[in-house]
Amino acid sequence: MRVSCxxxxxxxxxxxxxxxxxxxxxxxxxxxxxxxxxxxxGDFPGTVLHMANQGITLNPVISTKAExxxxxxxxxxxxxxxxxxxxxxxxxxxxxPENLSLIPGEVGASAVQNIGAYxxxxxxxxxxxHAFDRQERRFVDIPxxxxxxxxxxxxxxxxxxxxxxxxxxxxxxxxxxxxxxxYGGVRKALEARFPVKPGMTEEEVVMPDxxxxxxxxMIRETVIGIREQKLPDPKETxxxxxxxxxxxxxxxxxxRIVAIAKAENxxxxxxxxxxxxxxxxxxxxxxxxxxxxxxxxxxxxxxxPKQPLVIVNATGTAxxxxxxxxxxxxxxxxxxxxxxxxxPEVEHV
Ligand code: EPU
Numbered sequence: 222m223r224v225s226c227x228x229x230x231x232x233x234x235x236x237x238x239x240x241x242x243x244x245x246x247x248x249x250x251x252x253x254x255x256x257x258x259x260x261x262x263g264d265f266p267g268t269v270l271h272m273a274n275q276g277i278t279l280n281p282v283i284s285t286k287a288e289x290x291x292x293x294x295x296x297x298x299x300x301x302x303x304x305x306x307x308x309x310x311x312x313x314x315x316x317x318p319e320n321l322s323l324i325p326g327e328v329g330a331s332a333v334q335n336i337g338a339y340x341x342x343x344x345x346x347x348x349x350x351h352a353f354d355r356q357e358r359r360f361v362d363i364p365x366x367x368x369x370x371x372x373x374x375x376x377x378x379x380x381x382x383x384x385x386x387x388x389x390x391x392x393x394x395x396x397x398x399x400x401x402x403x404y405g406g407v408r409k410a411l412e413a414r415f416p417v418k419p420g421m422t423e424e425e426v427v428m429p430d431x432x433x434x435x436x437x438x439m440i441r442e443t444v445i446g447i448r449e450q451k452l453p454d455p456k457e458t459x460x461x462x463x464x465x466x467x468x469x470x471x472x473x474x475x476x477r478i479v480a481i482a483k484a485e486n487x488x489x490x491x492x493x494x495x496x497x498x499x500x501x502x503x504x505x506x507x508x509x510x511x512x513x514x515x516x517x518x519x520x521x522x523x524x525x526p527k528q529p530l531v532i533v534n535a536t537g538t539a540x541x542x543x544x545x546x547x548x549x550x551x552x553x554x555x556x557x558x559x560x561x562x563x564x565p566e567v568e569h570v
Pocket of ligand 1: 337338339340405451461462463464465466467493504505506507508510526527528529530566
């Protein structure tokens with residue numbers, strides 16, 4: 222279903238932010254990136270503003286380490302598609318965003334949402350966020366460390382909501398290999414993709430020597446391979462990526478969930494989880510799967526069969542009401558069975 226906004230403003234020149242009369246725009250004002258993590262629940266009565274500025278600038282070297290390897294940085298305009306930045310960095314042989322390859326959306330939003338995948342979050346490589354401060358009507362540079370980053374959140378989503386319009390982000394990059402392989406099957410997929418074959422010369426041998434030969438491009442290709450297998454292609458099937466955040470619960474609560482899972486699946490059954498300090502992160506996808514939601518439809522809305530954390534517009538005609546009804550059914554069932562209230566990752570506008 223199509224929804225519309227009262228006014229759509231696209232900004233390509235940063236100076237225009239200084240002269241734009243914000244008060245004259247239909248209110249409220251909503252700053253949108255690629256829109257890939259949003260659910261519009263109906264027509265929007267105000268202004269949607271999109272930063273469409275472009276450009277990636279490689280900055281002078283920050284520091285040079287042993288063997289001529291260097292820490293570099295790149296300043297990337299808010300309107301650049303995040304994956305285009307990932308592709309650029311990999312082509313330049315620069316490490317940093319490779320695990321974040323193929324995440325939909327734009328660079329500006331990546332710094333609001335602290336996007337993440339395969340053990341890396343945007344905050345790990347964000348050096349500085351460049352923004353227009355609507356309150357003081359001037360451009361500011363905010364160190365990444367001051368942005369209050371957490372799991373899929375930042376001060377831009379909370380205390381600072383509405384104040385800043387992100388214009389660009391400076392990311393830290395490195396020529397030194399920094400492979401992060403220990404999350405979400407990246408190592409296994411890498412081994413499968415770049416296997417050791419009989420008759421290979423010593424130089425060609427990869428795992429376990431693969432580590433010394435890795436390039437950001439190899440990780441990028443591997444991550445893209447995993448994502449293409451599990452996640453819907455936004456060009457074909459509408460979705461907003463992960464619909465829910467993965468909940469973090471205390472250990473006692475986790476043990477109760479383990480007991481439920483073992484009662485249902487047998488005493489040997491192991492519940493997937495990640496330790497987060499003394500608490501435990503349980504994949505929402507697992508709970509949704511255990512509740513039998515995989516592939517479930519409600520009108521045109523569907524729990525994606527290959528990754529049940531995603532709700533898709535399966536028919537292309539799903540209404541916002543159908544998506545929200547399916548969301549509520551998932552939340553209610555998980556709450557009843559596991560005592561956990563799932564929170565949407567997708568922003569409802
Ligand atoms: N699982 C099932 N059944 C399934 C699918 C998954 O039980 O059908 C269980 C498995 O045990 C699996 C676990 O759920 O190990 C986690 O699944 P997966 O590794 O696919 O990742 P996720 O926790 O569901 C998160 C991010 C994704 C990111 C992946 C990879 C959130 C909300 N989502 O998903 O981010 O790509 O990890 O790192 O943290 C997004 O934000 O839009 C997004 C796609």
